Each structure stands twice: as structure tokens, then as C-alpha cells.
Amino acid sequence: xxxxxxxLPLPIRFRPPAPMTDDELLVFSARNEILWVERExxxxxxxxxxxxxxxxxINIHIISAFAEWTDTDGRGKALANAGFSLPDGSMxxxxxxxxxxxxxxxxxxxxxxxxxxxxxxxxxxxxxPYDELPDLEAKMxxxxxxxxxxxxxxxPKEKSVTIYRPGEQPEVLAQPTSVQGTGPIAGFExxxxxIWA
Numbered sequence: 001x002x003x004x005x006x007x008l009p010l011p012i013r014f015r016p017p018a019p020m021t022d023d024e025l026l027v028f029s030a031r032n033e034i035l036w037v038e039r040e041x042x043x044x045x046x047x048x049x050x051x052x053x054x055x056x057x058i059n060i061h062i063i064s065a066f067a068e069w070t071d072t073d074g075r076g077k078a079l080a081n082a083g084f085s086l087p088d089g090s091m092x093x094x095x096x097x098x099x100x101x102x103x104x105x106x107x108x109x110x111x112x113x114x115x116x117x118x119x120x121x122x123x124x125x126x127x128x129p130y131d132e133l134p135d136l137e138a139k140m141x142x143x144x145x146x147x148x149x150x151x152x153x154x155x156p157k158e159k160s161v162t163i164y165r166p167g168e169q170p171e172v173l174a175q176p177t178s179v180q181g182t183g184p185i186a187g188f189e190x191x192x193x194x195i196w197a
Contacts, residue, residue: 095124140162
């Protein structure tokens with residue numbers, strides 16, 4: 001699909017004439033490599049600019065801490081900026097995700113190369129300059145309804161972390177110094193001093 005995305009004000013949402021398959025969405029995303037592209041369950045495509053430098057430094061800190069813990073823990077795979085084709089038909093990307101090794105080993109090589117048709121067990125979303133908080137809150141609920149066991153929504157401006165779990169109200173931590181992993185990521189601790197700096 002040819003779309004002059006560079007000429008449109010971002011972020012944008014549009015519905016293509018026919019829903020894009022995962023492979024078509026992967027090609028579309030690659031052709032617009034400076035953008036973050038996701039598909040809603042109804043087929044709408046959501047496009048926004050990639051995060052700026054501040055969000056990038058926060059993400060690197062989270063990724064490095066999480067990757068180190070994942071290597072030591074050994075029970076799962078850490079992923080960064082990966083897309084997942086979810087059971088509800090949406091394709092969502094997370095800054096950081098984690099899945100049990102059992103899930104990873106059941107993916108084919110083709111599935112690992114694209115948007116894996118599986119829901120991770122843990123995700124981290126970061127509120128960036130092009131995000132609307134209600135949209136990200138709805139995205140977190142969507143992650144949970146598709147099978148995520150724990151999700152963290154980190155808001156650097158507000159210095160808050162909202163924890164999402166199935167069957168529970170979101171838990172808001174205001175200006176925490178650290179956040180402790182629970183459920184599938186029990187034993188992980190993210191120190192937030194560098195993120196809030």
C-alpha cells in the first residue's frame with residue numbers, strides 16, 4: 001500500500017479499504033521505518049512518530065536492566081520494540097516485553113521474524129510526547145484482555161508507574177524509587193532514579 005505518510009500530520013489513524021494482513025503490515029511498517037505503526041482489532045491503522053531522545057534513553061535503561069535480569073533468571077525471552085499479532089486481531093508493539101521460553105520455542109522462524117502471533121506475558125509502555133494518556137490506558141487494558149499477566153505504564157512527566165493485572169484495578173505508584181516485578185517477572189526490580197532524572 002502506497003501512502004504518503006510523510007505528508008500527513010502525525011499521529012494519524014486510518015482504515016485501509018481491506019484489513020492488512022500481518023505480512024502486509026510488516027512491509028508497510030518497513031517502508032515507513034521512522035514511524036511506529038500498529039493495527040487496531042477493527043483494522044484501523046495507527047501511525048505515530050518514533051519516540052524522541054528522552055524516551056529512547058529511558059527505554060535503553062529499562063531494556064538493559066531487564067535484559068540483564070532475564071539472562072540471569074533464564075525462564076524467558078526479553079524483547080524490545082517488538083510487534084505482536086494478538087488474539088483479538090490487533091497488532092500491538094511494546095517498548096519492552098517478556099515471554100516464557102515455552103511460548104518462544106513454539107514460534108516458527110517466520111513468526112519470530114515478523115509480528116509473533118502470541119501475547120507476551122509482560123509488557124512495558126512509556127508515555128511519550130506523541131501519546132494521549134487515555135489511548136495508552138486503553139492499550140494497556142487491551143494487552144491484559146489478550147493475555148498479558150502484568151503490564152507497566154511508565155509516565156516520565158508525572159513520575160508515575162501504573163501496574164495492570166488481570167481482574168484488578170490498575171495500581172498507580174506516584175514517584176516510586178523502584179518498582180518490583182510480580183507474577184511472571186517476580187524477582188525483577190526496576191530502579192527509577194535514572195528514569196526520573
